[in-house]
Amino acid sequence: MKIEPFALERWMSGYEMLVECDLSVGGITSLTMNDLLALEPAAQREQILDGLLGARLGYSEARGSLELRSAIAATYRNCGPENILVTTGAIEANFLLLNVLLNAGDSVVAPDPAYQQLASVPRAIGCDVALWKTRPENGFRYDLRELEQLVTPRTRLIVVNIPHNPTGAILLEEELRHVYALAESVGALVLCDETYRWLALEGSDPCAPPVFDLGPAGISVGTLSKTFGLPGLRIGWIVAPEPIVQACWAMRDYISLCPGTLSDALACIAFRHRERIMARNQAIIQQNLQIVQDWLQQQRGVFSWQPPRGGLLSMIHCNLAMPSLEFANRLAEEYKVMFVPGIKFGFEHYFRLGLGQRSAVFTEGLQRTSAFVAQLQASGVSSIA
Incomplete structure (x- = not known):
């Protein structure tokens, strides 16, 4: 590529x-x-630390440990560990999904501006990329009418990022459902980069739920990096129907193979104390x-x-x-x-x-x-x- x-x-x-x-x-x-371990009950910290220090630094489970995948799955509707693939940050999750879901000649709708990967990878695959823009003129908001003009019968994937990097734009639940319905109407999927999930501003409208929760055409991507303040763990994930997870897992064999053993263990601690x-x-x-x-x-x-x-x-x-x-x-x-x-x-x-x-x-x-x-x-x- x-x-x-x-x-x-x-x-x-x-x-x-x-x-x-x-x-x-x-x-x-x-x-x-220390911050992370301090979240654990005082009586258990020494035992947990001993477990981390005594962990063998071999390969971990390729999909992510069952404990971690189960913890992630519990934050989505109708989701089990089989719907989760733990990845090296959201950047690997997006890279895997874009390569698994797309072929040269496919049409893709991607947000603009956005994390460059979301448009550059489809272009490198050979896709036609239509840009769904957020603009200063409308207060950096997603315009659903513009999206309707960009989606065609050739569209295979609509990519969304909410809350949005770099503008802070969101979609309300009814707006994301409209995006989902547009995708379904042409047989496309919706990939939502939900890197900033759980970060809501006081007094602001609630952001839409994860797109995976809306149905089988929805694929969610998440990470510990941005919202948990744990970028050094390099832990992200894909939430998708099991066949898509399996295909991404097979491609990952050529890239990073598995999560780091200690990163997986520390991610489990983070999920226990997410709130x-x-x-x-x-x-x-x-x-x-x-x-x-x-x-x-x-x-x-x-x-x-x-x-x-x-x-x-x-x-x-x-x-x-x-x-x-x-x-x-x-x-x-x-x-x-x-x-x-x-x-x-x-x-x-x-x-x-x-x-x-x-x-x-x-x-x-x-x-x-x-x-x-x-x-x-x-x-x-x-x-x-």
Whole structure:
């Protein structure tokens, strides 16, 4: 497979280990091993730790352990462990599904902007990709009428990402059911990247349920990376009818073979305490939401935004007449702050803002950004006409 460069990942890899304040972090600030083990009852921690230290570091069960698959399955309707394949993050889950479900010449609808994989992999397979766009003009919302125009009798797959990266758009349950019905009407499937599942903003409309819950044409993808704050475990999953799971498992034999033994065991602990982890995450998001709203009051005329409707990501507009890539490069190099440039998503003068950072780091990053803006204005950089 010949595939185009992953523009976002290439840019981020140049700075993410060098900056001190990441304002675009894609997930919730990471838990430590101590944080995770502290969720277990005190009387059992030593026994659990001894079990981890004594674990043989051999190959694990290729599909993921039965304990982990059962824990994941319990968060979906009419789902058993046979419907789950544990993968190396959501990125492997999507890669497997796109390669199993699609053939050259198929038509696919994919969101735009989005994590580039969701459109680039189908293009590399040889599919015709129609882009379902979220735009600043409509407040970064999914337009179902536009989707209706994109779906044709040749459509084999509709790809959705909710809550959406990078805009925070969501679909309500009735809207996702409409997407599902459109797919069924042409014999297509719906693949929903639900990386930000369980991250709901206070006062916002509830996001749609997992698409797998709607019926056999729905395939869900999830991960521990973003919503659990456990990206280092590299644990994701596919939720699909068993024949699709079996086909993805067969392809995975050529890629990563099986989850890491310790990652699987730690993922089981995380699922046992999912509600407590989500409560911790919601507190971080709500605190940072207030911090950025206060900061924006100070930045009137320079920055403005459409708050996310779900998840923890949104696009923030900058009114300075400097290309977003130049702004982001200089901010990273001179002030050690990462602010992903919107041009990587096709939006000039925008940046991706993530609400999952530790609040002290988040505040410091915004303050450094203010200092950079003041420097630019003093040097004569003007506002957009």
